[in-house]
Amino acid sequence: MEFKHTSVLLHETIDNLKPKDHGLYVDATFGGGGHAKYLLSKLNSGTLIGFDQDEFAIKSARLNFADVLANNSKPRLELVHDNFSHLNMNLVKLGYVDGIDGIYYDLGVSSPQFDQATRGFSYRFNARLDMRMDQQQSLDAYQLVNNSSQKELANILYKYGDEKFSRQIASKIVIRRQAKPIETTFELVEVIKEAIPAYARRSGGHPAKKTFQALRVAVNHELEVLEQSLEEAIKLLKPKGRISVITFQSDEDKIVKKIFKKYSEVEVPRGMPMIPDSMKPTLRLINRKPIVASTKELENNNRSHSAKLRIAEKL
Template structure:
C-alpha cells in the first residue's frame, strides 16, 4: 500500500468553517491523505461522511487509515470524481447534505511520486492523470494537441505570457520525436522562454505544467459542475468550505460564491427599497479569503498560496 506523506493545509480553519453538526451528513470532495476527513469524523456522533477521490491510491490508503470509521459505519469512501457528486450520493440514497469541503489541486503524494508525472522537478513519463483509469494524459496533450489549442491552455490555465513561443517550440520538437518525459518537456520550455525572463519568477516550467495538468484533468470544469451540485444539495444552515491553491480556482470560487450570495442579478434597477422576501439564498461567511497562519507557512511550504472561502445556505 502506498504511503501518504501529506500535511493537510488549513485543516482546522476549513473544518471549523463547516460548523459540523454531530448528527449531520457531510461530504469531503477531496479525500487525499484523509486529514480533513479525520477531523470531520472526530466531530460526528450519529452523522455520516462521504469522502470522494478519483485517485485509487488515496482510496486504498484510507481503507486502512480510516478503517475504524468505516467499521463503525460513519464513513463511506466514494471512488469517483467530485464532478459526479449528486449522482454518486443519490445512488447511495442521499439527496441533501449539511456541508461539503474541497481541498483543491494536487496532493503532496501525487507530486512526490515521480511516476505520476506531475512535477517539473522529478524526471518521469508525462502523465499528470489524477484518475489513472482515464485515457487522456499529458503525453497526449503535449504530443497531439494542435498549436492553437496548446496556446489557449497555456494562456488560460497557466497565465503564461510566453504561451505562443512554448507551443511553437513543442510543435517543432515533437515533429522530430515525441516528448515523452517531464524533463524533456522542461528542456523545451526553457528553450522557448528568453534567458532574461527565465531569471525571474520561479521555475520556468511551473506555469506550463499547471496549465497542462488542469487541461488533462479538466479541473476547472469539474470544480464548476461540482459546486453547482453542492449548492443544490445543501440543507438550510449547511456550508461549503473551499481551499484553493492558484488564482484561476480562487477566481472561479469567488465569482460563484458572490453570484449566490448577492441579489444584483435579480433586482430591477431603481427600486428604493428591496422587497421583503427578496434576499439571497446564501451568505458569505468570510468576505476576504482566510489565509494560513505564519506558523503554518513556516511548517509547510505548500501552504503558501492557499486561500479558504466559506458560504452558507440561509434559506
C-alpha cells in the first residue's frame, strides 16, 4: 500500500513560510510528502529535512522522492526516521548547527494510517489494538486498555477525548477484560456501545470515535511531544524564520496558541522607560485568528473541516 495523503491547507502552510533559496527547512510530519513536494517546487536551492516516526511513511518517501534523494552533490531532501520532539539532536547529527529558516507541522493521524486496517487506528476495521505511530515503541493501545486501572482509563478518555461517558466506558472495559483480554478494535467497539446509553448512541457520530482518539493520543504521547517540539523549534529558528502549525483537535490548537502567546507577548511593568532585550518578544504572530480551509477545499477534502493553521515569525 502506497502512503498517499491529501495535504490540508497546502498553499497557506508553505506560502506563509516565505521560502527562500539556500534556506534550510524542516517538515516535522512528512507523511505522504504533499507539503514537502510543494515546498521543494518553490526552492531552486536549499534543503528540506523531513521527519516522520512512522517507518512505513519513511519507506514510502524513499520511493516517491527517489529522484530528489539521488542528488548527491548537495542534498535537497534528507529523511529522518524519528519523532519531531528530537529536532535539534537529529539536525546536529546531520551537521546542521546554524539554525533553520522555517518549519511546519501537519498534526494528527494521516489517511494511510487510518486506512491500514492492521495498524488498529480505526474503529472501521477489525484489527489488534495497536495505534502506534512509531512501530518500534513498546506501548500500544492493547496494553493501555488491558493494563490501566479503571481510574486511569477514565482520565485518558476524558482528558484526550472529551468523552462524557468516560467513567461508564472505563468500568465496562475493566469488567469485560476480567473474563479475557480485549484484543481487537471490534471487541473494544462492542464494549463502548454497551457502556453508552442508547439515546446517546443515536446522535453525534460513531460512539467509539472519542475513545479511539483518546487512546491514540495517549499511546503516542501526542500532546506532550508537541509542546516539547514547539519549544525546540522556536529556539532553532533563525531571525525572520517562520513556523506553521496545522492542528485538528482543540487540545492541539490550545497548546500551539499558548506557546505562540508565551513567546509573542511581554508584560512590561508600569513605569519602565524602556524594555530590556531579555524581555522583548521572541515571536511575531502572522495571523491572530487561525486560518481555516476554503469552501473549495472543504468540498474536496473532508479531513480539512477541523483544520486550523497558526503561523509565527522569529524576531
